[in-house]
Amino acid sequence: SQQGEEDPQALSIQEGENATMNCSYKTSINNLQWYRQNSGRGLVHLILIRSNEREKHSGRLRVTLDTSKKSSSLLITASRAADTASYFCATASRDTGRRALTFGSGTRLQVQP
Amino acid sequence: EPEVTQTPSHQVTQMGQEVILRCVPISNHLYFYWYRQILGQKVEFLVSFYNNEISEKSEIFDDQFSVERPDGSNFTLKIRSTKLEDSAMYFCASSPPTGAKNIQYFGAGTRLSVL
Numbered sequence: 001s002q003q004g005e006e007d008p009q010a011l012s013i014q015e016g017e018n019a020t021m022n023c024s025y026k027t028s029i030n031n032l033q034w035y036r037q038n039s040g041r042g043l044v045h046l047i048l049i050r051s052n053e054r055e056k057h058s059g060r061l062r063v064t065l066d067t068s069k070k071s072s073s074l075l076i077t078a079s080r081a082a083d084t085a086s087y088f089c090a091t092a093s094r095d096t097g098r099r100a101l102t103f104g105s106g107t108r109l110q111v112q113p
Numbered sequence: 114e115p116e117v118t119q120t121p122s123h124q125v126t127q128m129g130q131e132v133i134l135r136c137v138p139i140s141n142h143l144y145f146y147w148y149r150q151i152l153g154q155k156v157e158f159l160v161s162f163y164n165n166e167i168s169e170k171s172e173i174f175d176d177q178f179s180v181e182r183p184d185g186s187n188f189t190l191k192i193r194s195t196k197l198e199d200s201a202m203y204f205c206a207s208s209p210p211t212g213a214k215n216i217q218y219f220g221a222g223t224r225l226s227v228l
Binding site: 030031033035040041042043044045048088092098099100101102103104105106 | 117144146148154155156157158161168169171202204206208214215216217218219220221222224
């Protein structure tokens with residue numbers, strides 16, 4: 001797979017359900033970030049997990065990171081219609097020290113009221 | 114809350130014309146970036162700018178592209194001779210001086226339509 005692939009590509013759930021999105025990456029990283037994008041808008045940073053962390057929580061968000069598998073997951077609990085958006089993981093290569101973020105292809109989440 | 118602002122929100126141009134996309138990064142940030150997103154595709158890195166010079170650029174950022182910080186607040190992306198395939202959303206981003214986390218703050222984007 002390519003750098004930063006998310007799955008599923010699209011996810012439709014009912015309000016109140018949990019949504020889980022997965023991301024894979026290829027390079028060594030210092031951290032992995034998740035961003036959200038409402039339709040036609042810019043990206044908003046949601047949460048960052050460092051490479052030495054395995055799990056992190058922020059409100060209804062839970063992120064896990066498995067550096068041995070180069071994968072991460074984002075869980076949104078008790079989803080709301082307002083969570084409808086696209087979600088992207090993003091990484092920057094630790095080896096090169098570059099700051100350019102490489103984004104995954106994203107998961108489009110639709111939360112039905 | 115401080116935010117990155119971009120103008121215009123939508124730019125329509127004819128193929129071969131020059132366009133300048135404008136951005137005002139968050140005031141105390143030191144790193145500036147341009148990304149683009151072709152409709153339905155990934156967000157792709159174009160260029161980063163630090164200390165008044167380009168620090169990184171991607172293969173997309175060829176001689177047709179240039180960036181400038183003409184004053185203390187604006188950060189611009191110029192496309193000299195637009196092509197149909199330049200049609201995309203262009204996002205400006207900035208990040209603060211404490212760079213270890215590399216959290217980037219994005220503007221709402223400029224939709225460029227090349228006809």
